[in-house]
Amino acid sequence: MIADTPEPPYYAVIFTSVRTDLDATEYGDMAERMVELAHRQPGFLGVESAREALGITVSYWRDEASIKAWKQQAEHLEAQRLGRERWYADYRLRVAKVERDYGL
Amino acid sequence: MIADTPEPPYYAVIFTSVRTDLDATEYGDMAERMVELAHRQPGFLGVESAREALGITVSYWRDEASIKAWKQQAEHLEAQRLGRERWYADYRLRVAKVERDYGL
Numbered sequence: 001m002i003a004d005t006p007e008p009p010y011y012a013v014i015f016t017s018v019r020t021d022l023d024a025t026e027y028g029d030m031a032e033r034m035v036e037l038a039h040r041q042p043g044f045l046g047v048e049s050a051r052e053a054l055g056i057t058v059s060y061w062r063d064e065a066s067i068k069a070w071k072q073q074a075e076h077l078e079a080q081r082l083g084r085e086r087w088y089a090d091y092r093l094r095v096a097k098v099e100r101d102y103g104l
Numbered sequence: 105m106i107a108d109t110p111e112p113p114y115y116a117v118i119f120t121s122v123r124t125d126l127d128a129t130e131y132g133d134m135a136e137r138m139v140e141l142a143h144r145q146p147g148f149l150g151v152e153s154a155r156e157a158l159g160i161t162v163s164y165w166r167d168e169a170s171i172k173a174w175k176q177q178a179e180h181l182e183a184q185r186l187g188r189e190r191w192y193a194d195y196r197l198r199v200a201k202v203e204r205d206y207g208l
Binding site for chain 1: 107
C-alpha cells in the first residue's frame with residue numbers, strides 16, 4: 001500500500017538491502033514484527049516495502065527525533081544486530097527530508 | 105544493486121506505484137529505457153528498484169536542478185503521460201534531501 005503521508009515536510013528513512021539466504025522464516029517474522037512495532041512509535045507516518053533481488057523499505061516519520069527514538073527501541077536494536085550479523089549481505093540506510101510530493 | 109551514492113547531501117526521488125494490468129511488455133520495455141536514459145542525465149547518481157504488490161523506485165540526484173531537467177526530458181514526459189493514463193492505478197512521488205547515510 002502507498003503510505004498516506006501528510007503534507008511535507010516530513011522525513012523518510014530509505015533502507016535498501018540484499019539478503020543472505022539465512023533464516024528465511026525468522027527474518028520474515030521479525031520484519032513483520034518490526035512493522036507492527038514501528039506503527040506504535042510516536043511520529044510514525046507510514047511504511048512502504050518491496051523486495052526482489054533488492055529489498056527497499058521506506059518508512060516515514062514526523063521528525064528526526066522520532067527516527068532516533070525508533071532506532072533505539074529495544075526489540076528493534078536486537079533486530080538491527082541480527083540484521084548486521086546474519087540477515088543482510090549488504091545494506092544502506094539513508095535519512096532524507098521530504099520537501100514535496102505529488103500523486104496521480 | 106544498492107546504489108553507490110556519494111557523501112550526502114544529495115537528493116532522492118522516491119516513486120511508489122501500483123500497476124494496472126495493462127501493457128506488461130510495453131511497460132517493462134519503457135521502464136528499462138527510462139533507467140537507461142536516466143543514467144545519461146547530468147547529476148544522476150544511481151537508482152534502486154523493487155516491485156511486489158507495490159513498486160518502489162528510488163533515484164538519486166546531485167541537486168534539484170538535475171531532478172527538474174529529468175522531469176522535462178522528452179521521452180520521459182511521454183512515459184509520464186502513459187503512466188498517468190494507462191500504467192498506474194496509483195502512485196506517489198516524493199522528493200527528499202538525503203542528509204545522512206550509513207551501511208553495513
